[in-house]
Amino acid sequence: MDARTKPALRDEGARLGFRLTLPAQILVLFISAFPLLMQLYISVTDWSPLSGLGWWNAWEMWNSFANYTDLAADARFWSALKRTAIVMVVCVPAEFLLGLALATLFADDFPGKRIFYSILLMPMMVVPAVAGYMFFMLFQSGGPVNDILSSLTGSPVTIAWLSDPTLALIAVMIADIWQWTPLMFLILLAGLVGVPEDQIKAATLLGANPWQRFTTIVLPKMKTIIVIALAIRVIENFKIFDTLYIMTGGGPGVATETISVYIYKVTTQDLIWGYVAAIALAILVVLSIVAVFAMKRMARTKQVAA
Amino acid sequence: MSAIQLRHLTKTFGDFTALKTMDLEIADGEFMALLGPSGCGKSTTMNMIAGMEEPSSGNILFGERDMAGVPMGRRGVGFVFQNYAIFTHMTVRQNLAYGPRMRGATKAEIDRRVGAIAELLQLTPLLDRKADRLSVNILQRVAIGRSAIMEPAIFLLDEPLSNVDAAFRAVMRTELKQLQRQFRQTMVYVTHDQLEAMTMADRIAVMDHGVLQQVGTPLEVYNNPANVFVARFIGAPGMNLLKGRPAQSDRGLVIDLGPLGITPPLPDELATTLRAARGDVLYGFRPEQVALAPDRRGLAMPVTFVERIGARTIVHLGEGEGTVKAVFDNDVGLSIGQTAAVAPTAAAVRVFDAASGVAMKAG
Numbered sequence: 001m002d003a004r005t006k007p008a009l010r011d012e013g014a015r016l017g018f019r020l021t022l023p024a025q026i027l028v029l030f031i032s033a034f035p036l037l038m039q040l041y042i043s044v045t046d047w048s049p050l051s052g053l054g055w056w057n058a059w060e061m062w063n064s065f066a067n068y069t070d071l072a073a074d075a076r077f078w079s080a081l082k083r084t085a086i087v088m089v090v091c092v093p094a095e096f097l098l099g100l101a102l103a104t105l106f107a108d109d110f111p112g113k114r115i116f117y118s119i120l121l122m123p124m125m126v127v128p129a130v131a132g133y134m135f136f137m138l139f140q141s142g143g144p145v146n147d148i149l150s151s152l153t154g155s156p157v158t159i160a161w162l163s164d165p166t167l168a169l170i171a172v173m174i175a176d177i178w179q180w181t182p183l184m185f186l187i188l189l190a191g192l193v194g195v196p197e198d199q200i201k202a203a204t205l206l207g208a209n210p211w212q213r214f215t216t217i218v219l220p221k222m223k224t225i226i227v228i229a230l231a232i233r234v235i236e237n238f239k240i241f242d243t244l245y246i247m248t249g250g251g252p253g254v255a256t257e258t259i260s261v262y263i264y265k266v267t268t269q270d271l272i273w274g275y276v277a278a279i280a281l282a283i284l285v286v287l288s289i290v291a292v293f294a295m296k297r298m299a300r301t302k303q304v305a306a
Numbered sequence: 307m308s309a310i311q312l313r314h315l316t317k318t319f320g321d322f323t324a325l326k327t328m329d330l331e332i333a334d335g336e337f338m339a340l341l342g343p344s345g346c347g348k349s350t351t352m353n354m355i356a357g358m359e360e361p362s363s364g365n366i367l368f369g370e371r372d373m374a375g376v377p378m379g380r381r382g383v384g385f386v387f388q389n390y391a392i393f394t395h396m397t398v399r400q401n402l403a404y405g406p407r408m409r410g411a412t413k414a415e416i417d418r419r420v421g422a423i424a425e426l427l428q429l430t431p432l433l434d435r436k437a438d439r440l441s442v443n444i445l446q447r448v449a450i451g452r453s454a455i456m457e458p459a460i461f462l463l464d465e466p467l468s469n470v471d472a473a474f475r476a477v478m479r480t481e482l483k484q485l486q487r488q489f490r491q492t493m494v495y496v497t498h499d500q501l502e503a504m505t506m507a508d509r510i511a512v513m514d515h516g517v518l519q520q521v522g523t524p525l526e527v528y529n530n531p532a533n534v535f536v537a538r539f540i541g542a543p544g545m546n547l548l549k550g551r552p553a554q555s556d557r558g559l560v561i562d563l564g565p566l567g568i569t570p571p572l573p574d575e576l577a578t579t580l581r582a583a584r585g586d587v588l589y590g591f592r593p594e595q596v597a598l599a600p601d602r603r604g605l606a607m608p609v610t611f612v613e614r615i616g617a618r619t620i621v622h623l624g625e626g627e628g629t630v631k632a633v634f635d636n637d638v639g640l641s642i643g644q645t646a647a648v649a650p651t652a653a654a655v656r657v658f659d660a661a662s663g664v665a666m667k668a669g
Contacts, residue, residue: 198391201358206405206456207379216404220395 043067043277050271058274067278076254077279080262087169087258088237091176095233096226098177099184104214106185107192124182132246135175136162139247162248165255172244172256179243180236184229191225192218231294235287259283308368308382308459308492309334310355315364317350317516324350326516327364332494337486339495339507343539347516348496352462355494357381368459384453384491386463390445392452394438398429401437401448405456419455426488427451442470443478450485461486461493467502479505500540504528512536528592531656534663537590543620546596546630546650547588549660552580561589561657566605566628573652579666586660591650593620596632604649605630609640623648 038055044065047058071077106117123131138145139161149157161167195218203213219226241260244250250257250265257265259279267276310332317325325347332338340348353359355366357378366373373381393401402420411419424430427447432440437448446466453461466482467475483506486493497503503510504524512519512527512535520532531537537545550561550569558571559580569589572580580587598604607630611622619637623630623646632648640646657666 196391198387198389199393201378202385202387202391202393202452203404203408204379205356205383205385206408206452208404208408209379212408216408217393223395 039277039281042274043281045274046272048271048273061274063274067275068282070275071278071282076257077259077262079254080257080259083169083256084238084240084258084260087173087176087240088234091173091180091237091240092230092233094173094177095181095184096188096230098181099186099188099229102181102185103188103192106189120185121182123179124186126179128179128242129246131175131179132243135171135178135243136247139171163252165252168248168252168256172240172247175243175247176237176240180233184233187225187229187232188222191222191229194225195221227294227297231291234290238283238287238290309336310460310492310494311365311367312351312355313365313367315351315354315366316362317347317354317359318362323516325354328513328518330511330518330521332492335490335492337483337493337495337506337508339497339503339510340513341497341500341503341510341539342513342519343498345515346513348498348513349464350516351513352464352494352496355460356383356385356462382456382459384450384456384458384461386446386449386453386461386466388465389469390449390466392437392440392445392448394436396437397434398437398440398448399424399433401452402429402433402455404452423451423455427454427485442474443481446478446482447485454489454491459492461489461491463493463495465497467497467499475502482506500542504540512539514539530665531590532665534588534590534658537656537658537665541592541594543593543631543633545590545592545656547590547658548628548630549586550589551586552583561587563589563605563628566607566624569605569655570603570649570652572655572657576655576657576666580657583659583666587666588658588660588663590656590658591654593631593633595651595654596630596634596648597651598638599647599649604647606645606647609642609644609646612640612642621646 042055042058044062044067045058046061046063046066047053047055051061053060102120106113106120126134137143140146141158141160143161145161146157146159149159159167161171199217199221200213203217208216239260240258241264244256244258245261245264248256250261263276263279266272266279310330312328312330312332315325315328315330316323328347328351330338340351342348350359354361355373357373357376361374368381393404396404399420402423403416406416406419420433421430424433427450429444429447429451432444437445440448449466450461463482467478470478479502486506495503495507507524509521509523510527511521514535520527520536522530522532527536528540531540531545534547537547548561548563548566550563550566553560553562553568555568555571558574559577560571561569563569571577605623607623607628608625609621609623610625610629613620613622614637617635619634621632621634621638621640623632630648632646658664659666
């Protein structure tokens, strides 16, 4: 009898739980699943807001995956993707290394630490659009960056930063590094402070020099937080848009056109929304793979730490 | 192995003096416990020996060598932390191998040394276990092994048993003492637990408020406390101390305890010292060295509380300043409200100067 009532009770509990969480589940469904399905639906059609059809009738414009085949052959898409990857490969490691160096510096006490700490965190608080204008001004050919270079070299420098394809990309990356190194710094500092001081002392007593302590104790202990910090920045950096768009508008030409800028242009200028949906879905898949990889890694470290 | 000398060691943090001109010699191979309540300066002393903190003044000598300016990694000191500070992201083997590896020992050399130390500490079957899921006595052995592999001249242990639950502490104490016999190193052991100090140490240095109070073997410290602090701190419960004034009676020199009456006559050696003394004294005796005085010649006091803890009975007597605790081996049948007459064993009586708190030595 016992054996029979227990599963019955458990079933009843599960059913009650389901009923209680139903409203929340419906809400989540609307927030995440519905847009996704809608996107998927539109992405296999030629639908656009100018087509005169409601989106739910988009099936009338079914184009049998032409969006995806177009995408595979879209040179502008691939070059935007490549450019985004270049920005990421430069910016994220730069932000990580700078952040880690700063975190190591701030883990110890030094005079004026609190003031420097506040100053250091400020870029993160600046609205990206405003940061975009700041760097737009800084990199003008008669702007402060050239002024500084002039006084350093002793001869007038008039580099047209934002009109040169390569320099514009560099300027955009500098802005991103300026704005997001603080976030990296903040996360890594939290991780660094969490490394047990006793273990560092123990390592010192066992004869480890500072570099050995860093590589054998500090870094392994920070593994999880480093993965989190990198994952956040990889995902965020992939979506780089506002600062960049204000600085260069994706130009000159398409020299700084990243994926987000490309999507924005296709959406607002070309108005082919079915195609936009296909691009966005492809990117979502890529980012999800990154996230899954990072989360798996985190789960593994957590398991080991438990 | 190495002897340790502390000479006029002082440590100040701003206005606060953590340690005041401490002089202490620790012999080669000795197990020395630094005992005192928290904030007494024992950990500061230990950290200075290890090189984690620089003395404000004074010297630390290992053997004949002055340690001033020698960084902690080069002092040849093994340190066992309060929480053991095991590298939890490594295996037991990696923990043990850490020191030699950092000093660039060869793979074969590391394997040989890790093998030897693991055998000695019975860690061989656990070598490839991750160090974050070990029981506390294994952690202790790993912590000791990790330091011992460096063959340090000196072992410093910072309250290693304070995180261990009470039931297990006895096991750990025994194990630790055996390990010390095996390694025969000079050991300095910091603790606030007198039971640990009494059971393991060759000698105990009792400290309070940054001042060394007394150094001696456990029994010396227990039997002949140098001052009132040591008398109260050592022993559970601590020594009874009653304020009074020496007085001559027909039976010999006694101490007039005021409202509590007159003590039994003091032993001759103490009496000689006391005759020369002036002012108030504190009449002290251990709670364990008290007998009921049926002839009412002892101190008659009301029973205020009786603690029966199995093998022993602790009787609280008197109120206010003149309270006395008496420990009996069996239930003496006293209950609250009764009046009991107690008399300390004559040989166990100690007298302290009331003003300075210093023990008045017999003879």
